[in-house]
Amino acid sequence: MHSPLTRRGFLAAGSGAAAATVLPGLSGCSALAGADSDPHTLVVHSQLGTTAPGSPTYLAALDRFRKENPGLKVKNLINGDDLAQVYETSRLARKEPDVVMVNLYDKTLAWTDVGATVDVKDHLDAWGLRERVLPQALAAWTDGKGRLRAFPYFATNWPIAYNRALLDRAGVDAIPTTGDELISAARKLRAKGIAPVTVGGNDWTGQKLLAQIIQTFLTEDEARHAYSTGDFGSRGAREGIDYFVTLRDAGVFADKAQGLTSDTMTTQFNTRAAAIESAMSSALAKVPADVARHTEVGGWPLAGGAAHDKPTILRTYTLIGFWISPNGTKKIDAVEKFVRFMYRPDTVSRFIEESGRDMALRSDAVSTDFPLVAAAQRLGSEVSQVLLPDVYVPPAAAQPLITATSTSFTRGTSAAKVRAALETAYRSA
Structure with a gap:
């Protein structure tokens, strides 16, 4: 670097x-x-x-x-x-x-x-x-x-996109709003040969989703402190990492997510190989019309005891x-x-x-020609906004955090090792 x-x-x-x-x-x-x-x-x-x-x-x-x-x-x-x-x-x-x-x-x-x-x-x-x-x-x-x-x-805007047609095919009756519902949906989707959540675990898209999930138990001030300093030892940060690991090891993310990129992610979602993605506006604008008409946008499901009262998005x-x-x-x-x-x-x-x-x-x-972008613009009280960490992460830590992200998305990596990887990324900052 x-x-x-x-x-x-x-x-x-x-x-x-x-x-x-x-x-x-x-x-x-x-x-x-x-x-x-x-x-x-x-x-x-x-x-x-x-x-x-x-x-x-x-x-x-x-x-x-x-x-x-x-x-x-x-x-x-x-x-x-x-x-x-x-x-x-x-x-x-x-x-x-x-x-x-x-x-x-x-x-x-x-x-x-x-x-x-x-x-x-x-x-x-x-x-x-x-x-x-x-x-x-x-x-x-x-x-x-x-x-x-x-x-x-x-x-x-950076919501979560859900392909309702694929969820319906798998017998998922409603958009998941809790971690338990997301895990249940992932199992049903996998049973139908459909990847649940596709994500670029080897680039910035995975880094952003990981940050979003970790913030499940963090207030904005606590998140700002964690990403400014690289201190992920607070109770909320540790609970957020635990939540991420629970979801990962339950099969919520696409197979080998640690090696996927943003291009892979959008391809999987746009070709109906995956049912869910964390998609910023530019990705939402690229969703084909025949997929977009069956897609809804919302937030990331919460765990019990979360610091937020609604599923989360980034802006x-x-x-x-x-x-x-x-x-x-x-x-x-x-x-x-x-x-x-x-x-x-x-x-x-x-x-x-x-x-x-x-x-x-x-x-x-x-x-109007980009219905998912417009839908994301309308998201209001039904979602909660978490902090995008970009302006708080020291420049020297930005790329090492991508490496830490890939490690984090590797199934079997313990919560302690995820935390260590994130904190190590800041040592050169």
Whole structure:
């Protein structure tokens, strides 16, 4: 794993010798050649543009923006999961793009603090955009020093999707709301050759579901403490781990879940090989229509004595934001035009209507062509929201937690070993 970005790393890379040491291995990365000193060229670095949900809408938005601003060129750089590393490398070379579209997680948590990106709070107010943003999103993107890391944009709901047709085939009369009901449903589904809960136990999807289940017995403050410090020794955390292990060893999760990925998970659910998945909005938007019409969304079943009174879901407002780089401050007029355009109600509504995206901005648009996304947006008092730990996990612990997740989903791993794996992930933080 690459070490997280630090101020010392930036200062060291400022000298020619240090930069030569740091950069050669990544000299072919697209963003290194991405900076453009031309004040009439805006360079945007994004994960949108290929197969990522919302890419066609984003590319169409760029075309409209170019037509409305004929004197301003836009260079669109695209990376996938390696975007953060590519951006950091380009920043070390002082060739970073002007605007970065990425989520608040892992490496990006440190960017504003070490000067890789700038505080955008004053720009938000000067450009009159504060009222466009949901208050929850502003809170989520603001760090402990009151700095707004980026302009919030994508959000997501993260419920549990239940294929009612498969549950009915297995003789499961109702959506499970308790752990006992879930275990009973899993046994009936397996008897029919159907995997119960599919999950990417070897990647971020499994890590999020594990965190959600552990929080069954934790208040929000207790969860924040556990994921900020790596201390899973409280009574509630231990009870949550015990609950997870009980479900796992009862066969609730798909076979060999510790080796599955998010792609495997969505494929199993979308092809009716599995009846249940923990699905964020982008996954819900991909569920085929013939499966979606038989699918309901709800929360994760609770155990007796839970800290919550309703099945739980996750929500986050930090999925994608517009970060401004130091290079971007030199073209702030162009950046303003771009952000204003992307914040316009008509642009925002297209992401909702055409791509089924949840947004961190105010909008009256509805995802009518994405019924499961719309259903998740309507979930209210029938579910309880638990903490998404992303902004609290130290960057150095993020990837080790994925390894700990795979260990945790391996059947037969004791609750004590699960706890040890989770706490070990924080030792390098």
